[in-house]
Amino acid sequence: MEWQSLMEKTTPTMAYKAWRHDPETGPTVYCSRTVFEDATPELVRDFFWDDEFRPKWDPMLAYCKILEECPDTGTMIVHWIKKFPFFCSDREYIIGRKIWEAGKTYYCVTKGVPYPGLPKRDKPRRVEDYFSSWIIKPAESRKGDGQLSACEVTLVHYEDMGIPKDVAKLGVRHGMWCTVKKLHSGMRGYQNARKSSETCVSQCARMANITTKISSDGSMNYLEAASGEEEKIRARSNERQNNDNGIDWKWIVIGGTVALVCGLHTGVIGKTLLLGAGQRIARRR
Numbered sequence: 001m002e003w004q005s006l007m008e009k010t011t012p013t014m015a016y017k018a019w020r021h022d023p024e025t026g027p028t029v030y031c032s033r034t035v036f037e038d039a040t041p042e043l044v045r046d047f048f049w050d051d052e053f054r055p056k057w058d059p060m061l062a063y064c065k066i067l068e069e070c071p072d073t074g075t076m077i078v079h080w081i082k083k084f085p086f087f088c089s090d091r092e093y094i095i096g097r098k099i100w101e102a103g104k105t106y107y108c109v110t111k112g113v114p115y116p117g118l119p120k121r122d123k124p125r126r127v128e129d130y131f132s133s134w135i136i137k138p139a140e141s142r143k144g145d146g147q148l149s150a151c152e153v154t155l156v157h158y159e160d161m162g163i164p165k166d167v168a169k170l171g172v173r174h175g176m177w178c179t180v181k182k183l184h185s186g187m188r189g190y191q192n193a194r195k196s197s198e199t200c201v202s203q204c205a206r207m208a209n210i211t212t213k214i215s216s217d218g219s220m221n222y223l224e225a226a227s228g229e230e231e232k233i234r235a236r237s238n239e240r241q242n243n244d245n246g247i248d249w250k251w252i253v254i255g256g257t258v259a260l261v262c263g264l265h266t267g268v269i270g271k272t273l274l275l276g277a278g279q280r281i282a283r284r285r
Contacts, residue, residue, distance in 0.1 A: 003031065007176055013037045014184050015142070018176060020169070027129060028169055029158045034180070036187060037143075039151040041136045042209075045099065045106045046201075047190045048134060049208035051078060057186025059083070062090065066203065067115065074099055074210030077115060081124050084161075090124035091161060101211035105137040112159075129160035 003019040010016070018032040036044060047053070051064040063081035070076075080093040096113035099106055112130035120126045132155070139152035161168060194201075 006030075006173060009177060009180070011184075013188075016180055022165075027158045027160045028165065028172075029156065030172070031157075032153075032155045034153045034155070035139050035142075036151045036153070036184070037141060038149055039187070039191065041104055041106055041138055041151050043191055043194065044151045044153060044187065045108060045136050046194075046205040046208045047187050048108060048136075049097075049099075050190065050202050050205045051080075052202040052204060053186075053190055053193070056189065057182050059182075067094070067117070069203075069207055071207075071210065073212060074207050076204075076207055077113065078204075079115075079118065088163065092121075092124040092126045093130060094118060094126070095130065099208060099211045100214050102214045105135065106211065107214075108134040108136065125162055127159055127161055129158075131159070132157040 003021050006018040006020050008017045014037065015035040016032065017034075018030065021029045021031070023029065051061075051066075054064070055061050060082045061080060062083045063079070065079045066076060067079050068075075068077040075096070075098045078095050078097065080095060082091045082093070084090055094113055094115040095110050097108070097110040099108045101107075110130075110132050112128050114128075135154040137152055138148035139150040141147055141149045143149075163171075
């Protein structure tokens with residue numbers, strides 16, 4: 001695939017690079033690598049997951065609600081509504097998400113999923129083709145002291161917002177650095193808030209701490225340890241067989257490549273998510 005360089009910016013506390021790929025069909029795919037100085041992967045992981053804190057730095061998020069959550073696996077389904085410019089209607093998202101952990105590296109997968117309990121409406125317009133996922137890991141500081149005191153985030157993102165492709169690309173390019181600066185400011189605000197003993201950890205952040213452990217060397221031996229978790233998932237799925245909103249989640253990890261298969265309990269299997277593609281993209285960059 002051909003990737004076009006979009007941006008490379010550096011500040012004293014952050015470094016940012018971004019690329020864009022235009023497939024023949026489907027929405028534009030964006031890849032970025034951000035390195036935050038003096039930040040831990042755990043803090044950044046919680047920050048990206050924390051919908052309660054997000055409106056403080058993301059003015060587009062008008063509404064968010066947890067629709068389903070699994071306390072055993074950390075799997076969540078969330079409902080978002082985002083404000084768009086006056087010439088567009090607001091956009092609605094039903095997002096399934098889950099985190100895998102390999103050592104100090106976190107694979108955070110989010111994707112648009114079907115949810116019969118919330119039928120589509122004319123307004124806000126639902127974005128169904130949505131994928132936004134991160135690899136979060138420790139990184140060496142630019143201070144040159146050899147310490148892994150920074151955090152590197154590789155993002156792969158695409159969504160079909162129902163806007164002409166060229167218009168969407170122009171908007172993203174024009175607003176990218178402003179958005180990145182807001183995100184960075186929000187992350188630092190979150191970092192300061194979490195240092196306060198009076199700050200209560202949100203439910204979303206608590207769920208971010210429930211991860212599925214995988215082997216850091218890409219071997220398959222973790223599957224045996226995960227068998228108990230699979231039984232819990234199956235039991236919970238069976239409990240919801242009479243619920244029209246029930247979704248049967250099956251989580252797969254193959255040779256270090258994270259994949260998610262989401263299907264309705266009717267047996268119709270959805271698309272497979274391969275976050276390992278994001279790792280390969282990052283290596284090429």
